[in-house]
Structure formats: C-alpha cells, structure tokens
Amino acid sequence: MKKLIEKYHDQVIAINDFMADNPEIGGEEYLSSKKIVELLEKNGIPVEYPFSGMDTAFRGVINKGKSRKAAILVEYDALRGLGHACGHCASGSASILSALVLNELKDQIPAEIHIIGTPDEEMRGGKVPMVKRGVFNEMDFAVMIHMSNKNALFSKFLALDAYKFTFEGKPAHASSIPWEGRNALNSMRLFFDAMDMMRQHLKDDVRLHGYIVKGGDASNIVPHYTEAEVLVRASKRPYLDEISKWVMDCAQASALATRTSWSVEEIGEKYDGLIRNIRGEAVLEDIYKNTGLQLVDTSNETGGSSDIGNVSSVCPAFHPYLDIGKDLNAHTVEFAQAMKNRRTHRSIALGGEIISKFVLDIYNTPGVLEEIEEEFKRRKE
Template sequence: MTDSSVATPAVRNELKEVALSAAAAARDEVVGLSHDMHAHPEVAFEEHRTADAITAVLSRHGFSIERGVADLPTAFVATAGSGDLTIGICAELDALPGVGHACGHNVIAGAAATAGIALAHVADAAGVTVKVFGTPAEEFGGGKIFMLNAGVFDGVHAAMMVHPGTSEYADHYTRAVVDLDVTYTGKAAHSAAAPNEGINAGDAATVAQVAIGLLRQHLNPGDLVHGIITKGGEAPNVVPSETNLLYDARANTIAELDGVKKRLRACFEAGATATGCSVDIADEWPAFSEFRNDDPMVDFYRANAEALGRTFTRTPMQQRLAEAGSTDMGNVSLAMPAIHPTIKVDAHGASNHQPEFARWCAEPDADQALYDGGVSMAWTAIDLATDDGQRARLLAGRDA
C-alpha cells in the first residue's frame, strides 16, 4: 500500500466490511474446526490431527502452507497476501493432559483462523502479508520460543492472538517462568530388613519440599514456586532409589527469574546434601518471559472489540498482576510489537485449567468469543495497515 489515499476512513471501513463478510462466510467452518479440536485434544508436540485440521481449513481459503517449521513436526506457517507489512496471528494447538482444552486453545486456534481468513480477503488491498502460525506446546514446552530461535518469526512486524478466560482485557500481563526437572538418585534397600543400607531418594524430595515451603515466606512479591512429584518410589517396602520432581519458578520479569531459580535450586541441592543422594537439575524447557503490550495495538483492538459489542472487565491492576500466569507469547512480545487480549467465555464459575472450563469452550458463548476475537484481530491489523503513522512505525521496527 503506497497510495496515502488508501488510508482514508472510508477505505478503512470498506476493508473492514469485506473482512467481516469473509469471517461471517467462514464462521460455521471455523466453529466446526474448534469443536473438532475440542473433541480430539492433543498434548504438547503431539498435535498432529490438530495441525492437519487447521491447515486444511486455511489451505481451502488460499493460504500456502509450510509444515514442520523449526524442526517441530506440528508447527506450521500459513501465508496469504504479498504486502510489505507482515502481520502474524498465533494459533495455539495443544491441550492439557487429563483435562483437554481447559485453557481453550481450540478457541484460540479458531479465532486465529477467523482473523487469517478475514485478512486474506483484503491483504493485497491493505498492503499486508498475513501469516498464521501454528504454535505447539504452549502449556508444556514453549513452541513459540523454538520457532523464534529458528527464525520462523523473522520479518514479522507485529503479532497477535486472543485467549479465552473468565474476564475480558485488551492488554495482558504475565509472569516469567522456567520449569525445573529434578531427579534424585539414591540406593535401594529393604525398608524393614536393611534400611541402613539404603540411600533414600524419597527423603531427599521431602527435604527439598520442606525447604521450598519455608522459602515461600521470603520470596519477593510476584515470585512463585510450585510443582509436583512425578515419581516417588517403587514400593513401600523398598527404600526409594530414584525420585523425580517437576517445579516451576516464576517472577515478574525474566530478568528477575534467575534469582528465584537460584533459590529454588538451592532447596533441591539441600535435599541431596541432607540424604547423600546425587541430584540432577535440568531446565525442562526454555524460560517464558513477561509480556510487553504494544499500546497502539491494544487501543485499536479494544475499540474494534467494543464495536462488536464486547465489554471489557475493570479489575484493579494490583489484582491482575497477582493473578498473572505465563505464556511463551511473552517471548514473542519482547521480539516484536504484540498483543494477547483475553476474551471472556461464560464458564459458569469455572476457570482456566479446570475440567469444567473445558466443557464450556465448545458452547455457543465460546463460539461467539472465537468469532468476535478473530474479527477484532483482523480489524486491528487493518487499522495498523491503514494508519500512516502506525504502518511506518511497524515497518521501521520497534527500536527504530
């Protein structure tokens, strides 16, 4: 888009109407995609059916598809348009083990497909290239980080996604997080006949968890540690020779995360010291960063969502920060302008990561959220493309 006359309100509104019509025409197809994902949840890095289903829909709407990007079999990039301004839309693929789409990634993917299809119909007129990124393993693994590091997001000027929740926010706040995989190795022995010959890896885990419990009182505001024991031993009459724990350390920023991680590691090392076990502590996945909102994109999204009848939640910032989770979309937001709005789904008192929440992510209210979120993102991309100042800012790069 080089003609400044394209950036008139009348032309902008015309582009939005075309995008809206395209989204409306594809609505049943995309809702069907969301429901299919919901009925067939797949966990991190195993989202093969999910990736097939999303790319099939996008391919039918004229997108070219690149599969297996960043050496991740389920990751993909779907591309339409040829403009010099590249807008990325992220579709998360994975479900939670045991509880399915209790974080509503089927809604996220459906909204991304809606936005992509809507933008594809106006991409050349708006001077935009739209890329829909299929990003695996947000819950466990950090697929977006692997994709960033492999250069898959190179050349993208702005990125966005929407996430279902129990409140509606145009901006988003998260904590940085790192996962630690901890294994204690001791020595097995008969628990009754010769316990003195054993080195108890279960005791090492207990000492560590007691130390973690005592540590919590002295963590900085915003810091959190939490986790589970995934292996506690083999039998009650055998001194455990191996135990395994998975723990998260969280902090308000990735810069602060190292301090929490260091203190958490010391607790695990204390378990080994106290019992004589050896300990292996490994970062399970790359660290997720905090989220950096791009304010102009936030403002455009809010106005567009309100135009569709969405109502945003008013919550004190202190409470929002206290309730902040984590996402690998945060790492994307540090690399380029990005937004991650939360869109409300009526879950009848349930909240994210509860099995009851999963139930409501394939009901009419979630379907409406999917549609509204997708259209709002498409309209936001059109605003960015047709606002001379914002277009120039994004083309120049955040740090220009």
C-alpha cells in the same frame, strides 16, 4: 466484514469442535494441524507444513511479496489429562477465522500476513524455537486472542522456568536394615520444605509450585529414586534467573543432608514475561468497545506464563482475552466442557472479527504503526 465472518463461520466452528473432541497434547497435534492446514489451503492460502523444524507447526502467507509483515498466531495444543481446558481449540479457531477473512480483504492490507501455527504452548513452548530461528524478526507485530472468563487487553504473564528434579539414594529393607539405605524421598521432602522456606524472602510476583511424580516403589523399601516437576516464575527474567539458582541450591543442600545424589533437567524452553504495548492496546480497546464488549482492567493482576512473552522480545505482541462465561476458569474440566457451546462459538466469531479489525486498523490508520514501533523500542531498552 460481518458477511465474511458468516461465510466462514461454519467451517471454522467445525474445526473447533473437531479439536475439542480430539484433544492432542503439545508436539502431537497431528490431526489438528492437518485439519487447519487443509482448511487454509482449500480457501486459497498457501501453507508451509511442517514449519520451523516442528512436525505440527505451519505457516500460511497472505499477500506474499509485500515488504511489511505481521503474524497471526494459532494455538491448538491441549492440556495433559484435561483436554482443551485452556481453550486453544477456540482461540486457534478465532485466528483461523481472521486469516480467512483477511485473505478476502488482502487488497486493503499493505503487508504480508503470516498465519503461524505454534504448537505446544502449554509445556515446551513452540514459539520459543521460532523466536530463536528468527521467524518473528521482521514482523511489525504478532497477535492472537485467548478465551477466558473476562474481556481484557492484557495479562501480566510471568517469565517461567520448568524443571524435572530427581534424587537417587540406595534401596534397603525399611524394617530389617534401614541403615543400609539412603532415602531419596527424604531428599525430596527436604527440597520442597526448603523451597517453602524461600517464600518468605521472595518478591510478591514469584511463584514456586510443583508435584512429586514418583515417590518410591513400596512401603517396606527405602525409596531410592524420586522425581518431581517444578515450575519457577517471576515477572522479570533476570530476577527469575536468581531464584532458579536458589532453587538449585536447595536441591543440592537436600542431597547433601541425606547423602543422596541429585540431578535436574529443563522441561521445554524458558518463557519470558510479556512486554506491554499500550499504543497497540489502545487500538484493541477501541475495537472491543465498538463491538459492544465491556473490558476488565487486568493491569495489576498476575497471570500465568506463555511463550508469547518471548515473541514480545523481538516484536510487539498482543494477547487479549475474550469472555466465554464469567463462571468458567481456564485449566478446569468445566472450561474444557464449554468449548462446543453456543457462547464459545459466538466468541470464536467475535475473536476472528477483532483480530481482523486490529490488523486492518494498524495498517490503515496513519501513524499508529510507527507509534507502536517507537513504544516497543523504548520498552525494550
């Protein structure tokens, strides 16, 4: 396998560096997806592009016609304002490398391998409509790897709701006739204060955070329109649904108190928490250790959110982490700046190797796939 990693290394690193230099936010990854598709097709992997109703999604298939199926997920969207500060250029490149390697080893795999380009993980969640359209229904499992500041098998992803809240009042001169106005900024302030007061009565896994996108137009005008983006998270979807309803009550109460009106719209898809699969993680653990990587236990840590949680509701899904530097934290300028350094390039090669070995081990170790499937069914119940 090392020789195959070396064979495709430079091509994949070039893709990573191109994406790092040309970050594209979710739904607009036209250059990135085109480059990836061209590389896959150049190396003999047929690709459907666009795919699943999304212009920047794609699906390549290795071993077409086999009854078994598995998915390797490719992410490539950047963050608004920060570029590839979540490292999707590198994470996606590791998935691409594994696809190229497995295409060479396809005779050893009794299954179709689907390389699925999943746009817009950061905000709207491109995997979610794929789940709804049944893309993952027949998959034995789905896997990807994510760059981080540690090596870990699992992240406790939280279910997520994302909203845009608006309050509308009435403008007036803030000095001469303020009584004629209705202050939408006061509505927004009350709304954020009400959410803060909720925290005392919420379980430890809940996260409420947001920011005011627009707070008014001028200091001498009663603010008549305000807008905020708010994210609500919790470990379990049923409890999150309760909390989101409570947040709506806070918005309604704030509008009533200030005699303004309010509205809300969802930003993107609802994310579910990631369902663990310990048997599959054991396969990953052996690969990490045999590769000489030291693992960190993250089972009690709370992470962010990802649309791979929705994938895990229909098939076993794996989202391990790979260290690119312990001093680096995702969603920072420093993380984005590290995407083209030697350490990240090395981790892309390691990631491609880990995913490739994971697929091969699951399909070539008697009983493992059946145990993974049994655990998946048990945890879903």
